[in-house]
Amino acid sequence: MGQTENITLTVNDEQVTESVPVRLNLVDFLRNNLGLTGSHVGCEHGVCGACTLEVDGVMVRGCLMLAVQADGSSITTIEGLGENQRAADLQDAFKRNNSLQCGYCTPGMMASALEYVETIRNPDRDAIREHLSGNYCRCTGYQSIVDAVLEVVEERAKR
Amino acid sequence: MTGPLNIFDKPNSYIGRSVSRPEAQRLIEGRGQYVDDLQLPRMVHAAFARSPYAHAKIININKSEAEKLPGVVAIFDGADFVDHVSPYVGTLTHLQGLRSPPQMPLAIDTARWQGEPVVMVVAQSRAIAEDACALIDIEFEPLEAVCDAETALELDSPVIHDEYENNRAWERIVDSGNVDDAFARDDVTVVERTFNFARHTGVTLEPRASVVEFNPSENALTYHYSGQAPHMMQAILSKILNLHEENIRVIAKDVGGSFGIKIHLYGDELATAAAAKILKRPVKFVADRNESFVSDIHARDHRVKGRIAVAQSGEIAALEIDDLTGIGPYSMYPRSSGIECNQVLNLTGAPYAIENYRAKGTIVFQNKNMMCQYRAVGHPIAMAVADGLLESAAHEINMDVVEIRRKNLFRDNNYPVTTAAGMKLDDLSHQKALEKLVSFMDYDGLRKDQVGAREQGVYRGIGFVSMVEVTNPSPMFYGIGGAPISAQDGATVRLDAAGALHVSSSITEQGQGTNTIIAQIAAGVFGVDMDRVKVTTGDTATTPYGGGTWASRGAGIGGEAVLLASNALKEQVLEVAGVILQSSAENLDIEHGLVVDSENRTERISLGDLGKIVYYRGNELPSDVTPELIATRHFRVTDIPFVFTNGAMAAHVEVDIETGLVKVLDFWAVEDCGRVINPKLVDEQIRGGVVQGIGGAFYEECIYSDDGQLQNASMADYLVPMAAEMPDIHIAHIETPTKTSVLGAKGAGEAGTGGAPAALMNAVNDALRPLNTSIYQMPMTPQRILKAQGTV
Structure with a gap:
């Protein structure tokens, strides 16, 4: 397995120290070393978006980052979002609109959708579609996902 | 058929309601259980060295360097x-004459497509297994590829x-009426x-994945499967691995998309089981994306020469097609690679009353990845x-495209009918669907818009399709041809001591909402x-025997079994309740978990109390009353x-004639899938299906070089529909229940994918018509559209 390095990072508010091979992807580290299997691997070259997760407040592709690069960082995965209520309204909107079928793209899609409702907030279908274009979904045809994101953008604007 | 008449409109029926999927919360929180999430003690990982050539002799395999690698x-x-x-041989006896040589999990002596697995490495991790694959020296002698x-x-x-x-795999001819005359x-x-x-290809976002366990002390194999047909896998693994069927357990938990891709026997997965x-010890194999592109089944790849004769009245006088398709080097096991061509022959022109129809289908072997059934x-x-x-x-006879359909579509009041290819049709509504579509989309308004747009130099087009979809197949699809594929499905429904209902069913969930509609039917019918x-x-150990979910059969066949079993259980419960309450079963009903008086709907006993009497205090029942509180039915x-x-x-499209880019402005679908159990879920099946159809029409193509190299085997190079390019899709329904079941549900999973490409192609050609050009090649890429115009 070649060279290994020790890394220390915060994952979903828990501190983790592990020795990892330098070639190990971040998403494989989360899935295989930490058992956080909510992040999915769809293409391993940064195209499909299934492994999208948050590193130091920025949405990144877990397959394009090495675990050693995450040393010292703070990571939130879909499991973390499930518990910290930050995305509770988005989750409800996804359920209401049936914005997921097989669920494989959903963790990454939720991450990108959350980024949209937190930072872009434009209640425009085309802008939402543009933003989600880095996340492939083969089941829904995207419309119900756009519906859900738009609903949350509009609800949050009223708050 | 007999059955209760009130299940669709009684107060606690869920049939026809857009209920949310209960499992959605789990998936949204990242708590899904996909095959690759599974970690088992002593589990090892597989990787494959695959043929880099489309056709080559395997001269020598040197494993010695790889064997030395630790791990x-x-x-x-x-x-x-x-x-x-x-x-194993991928033929079906009812596709008479279809031939294919026996297959084995890995190539022996000769490799016949680029990507065919040649050597399997099992190691402590996938990474080590891949390192070892790189150290294996396979000497090939390239052969000329077909x-x-x-x-x-x-x-x-x-x-x-x-x-x-020669390379012929199959040929079929349909000849009906007098075509030449x-x-x-x-x-x-x-x-x-x-x-x-x-x-x-299907590009399931979760790649094919298997984890296989073997317990030698019981000679038992457990196959953790990402797929659609657990009992089929059980039967074929039994046959091929020489194990008793009852010693094989196939478990499919969450499946990350399938679309027909994960319903076949793949050599790498069989090698994993072996x-x-x-x-x-447990072995895991998860295809990476490159492996998916070179080894997941491909589909389509047909060249069809067609001609049609129409009278001035618009009547179709005759239709003739000649379909040629290459299926790769073998016919896929166990469903065969003959079905797609067979369907083309059976379905072309099937919506229309055509007397004279001739169709020829030719299937050839070639040195490309195998083709088989995809959505x-x-x-x-x-x-x-x-x-x-x-x-x-x-257009040749100056008739409107809607009008010519009105003239030729089968009349709604005239079923059953048999098509020219011999397909029996019943309970359909082509004419009504077309009229509903025309008003739903505001056809006249769009035509006016089109004229206005053309004056501005904007090329918009409107295209239609009237279609049929094969759903709820009987044993005539596969079973008759000798495949171990069940056409029937079963459901077991039981009442527990707390008054809750447990349903196990042989149909499977890949995100369509199978489990939701099962619960809706059971809850509504039982009460x-x-x-x-x-x-x-999704578990052969705990569900009745059945086919699974494919060919748009889950709701129609599996759902009916749930209905029948729920109804049978209800009769049992009411009989026991009658004894307990000293009433007659006919005077009782079940509603919201309570046995009620069927007349005044007042509560008589809760199901929880009834369950406790039956399970805990049987002494309170007469000794000749022996309740089962469980019922199984098959359909x-x-x-x-x-x-x-x-x-x-x-479809309404706009073609940019300078760039060849097409924007899909709008898409409408009017669908008659019989009784709609959950409108939201059906609409979403159609939308997702339409988008896969848009993929086939404009983006998706496995591009091979002349020597059989797949040139775009990555997500970056193989285009699939993305959110930005997709239109909103408008859906309406007509409900003509099928008379073959009480439930009356037909399938809805494939219509969008089956119909959309035709409507889109017609719309593009409608837009291009003022330029006197047309395109009949999919995907309709910008380059091909410019080529059709003669501008490149």
Whole structure:
């Protein structure tokens, strides 16, 4: 397995120290070393978006980052979002609109959708579609996902 | 059929309601259980060295360097499996004459497509297994590859299989009425076109994945499966690995998309099972994306020459097609690679009353990845050919494209009918669907907009399709041909001591909402709230025997079994309640978990209390009352081979004639899938299906070089529909229940994929018409659209 390095990072508010091979992807580290299997691997070259997760407040592709690069960082995965209520309204909107079928793209899609409702907030279908274009979904045809994101953008604007 | 008449409108029925999927919360929180999430003690990982050539002799395999790598557990080549695996042949007897040589999990002596697995490495991690694959030295002697289906049957073509005299796999001819006379009539206009459909594939976001455990002390194998048909896998693994069927357990938990891709036997997955049996420890194999592109089945890749004769009245006088398709080097096991061509022959023109129809289908072997059944098998081809020819003919005789359909579609009041290809159709609504579509989309308004746009130099087009979809297949689809594929499905429904309902069903969930509609049917028919229904699917150890979910059969067949079992359980419960309450079962009903008086609806006893009497205090019952509180029923479609659905769809597109880019402005679908159990879920099946159809029409293509190299085997190079390019899709329903069941549900999963490409192609050609050009090749890429205009 070649060279290994020790890394220390915060994952979903828990501190983790592990020795990892330098070639190990971040998403494989989360899935295989930490058992956080909510992040999915769809293409391993940064195209499909299934492994999208948050590193130091920025949405990144877990397959394009090495675990050693995450040393010292703070990571939130879909499991973390499930518990910290930050995305509770988005989750409800996804359920209401049936914005997921097989669920494989959903963790990454939720991450990108959350980024949209937190930072872009434009209640425009085309802008939402543009933003989600880095996340492939083969089941829904995207419309119900756009519906859900738009609903949350509009609800949050009223708050 | 007999059955309660009130299940659809009684107060606690869930049938027809857009209930949210209970499992959605789990998936949204990242708590799904996909195969790759599984970690088992002593589990090892597989990777494969695959053929880099489309056709090559394997001269020598040197494993010695790889064997030295720390962490490598075992290395197998094709010969190593010969004593452990029985060869398998992907033919069906009812596709008479279809031939294919026996297959084995890994190539032996000769590799016949780029990507065929040649050597399997099992190691402590996938990364080590891949490192070892790179150290394996396979000496190949490249052979001339047969890639072009058009030349595969020429006398000087190399022959892929020594045992055959040429590369023909199958041929079928349908000849109905008198086609030659009809084309010779002097009052008809004849239009002739050649259609090309590219190869594409399903691109399930979760790649194919298997974890296989073997317990030698019980000779038992457990297959953790990402797929659609657990009992089929159980039967074929039993046969091929020589294990008793009852010792094989197939478990499918969450499946990350399937679309027909994960319903076949793949050599790498069979090798994974064989290795687990040999090594006596769990083995995991998850295809990476490159492996998915070179080894997941491909589909379409048809060249169809078609011609149509229409009278001035618009009546279709005759239709003739000649379909040629290459399926790769073998026919896939166990469903065969003959079905798509067979469907093209069966379905082309099926919505229309046509007397004179001739169709020829030719299937050839070639040195490309294997083709087999992917969502909407054959439908996009059949619909695009028939409706492409029909719209062309309409313009030749100056008739509106809607009007020509009105003249030729089967009348709604005239069923059952048999099509020219011999398909029995019943309970359809083509005319009604078309009229609903025309008003739903504001056809007249769009035509006016089109004229206005053209004056501005904007090229917009409107295209239609009238379609049928094969759903709810009877045993005539596979079982009759000798495949171990069940056409019937079962459901077991039982009441527990707390008054909750447990349903286990042989149909499976890949995100469609199977488990949700099972709960809706059971809750509604039996009479409990939906949150008191626990559904189990996807496990051969705990569900009744059945086919699974494919060919749009889950709701129609599996759902009917749930209905019948729920009804049977209800009768049992009411009988016991009658004894307990000293009443007659006829005077009682069940509603919201309570046994009620059927007249005044007042509570008599809760199901929880009834359960406690039956299970804990049986002493309170007369000794001759022996309640079961469990019922199993099975259902299969009889009398007709398939329960067809119909639909009418329309596309509105804008073609940028400078760049060749097409924007889909709008898409409408009017679908008749019989009784709609959950409108939201059905709409989403159609939308997702339409978007896969848009993929096939504009983006998706497995591009091969002349020597059989797949050139775009990555997500970055193979285009799939993304959110930005997709339109909003408008859906309406007509509900004509099928008479073959009480539930009356037909399938809805494939209509969008089957119909959309035809409507889109017609819309593009409608937009291009002022330029006197047209395109009959999919995907309709910008380059091809510019080429059609002669600008590149």
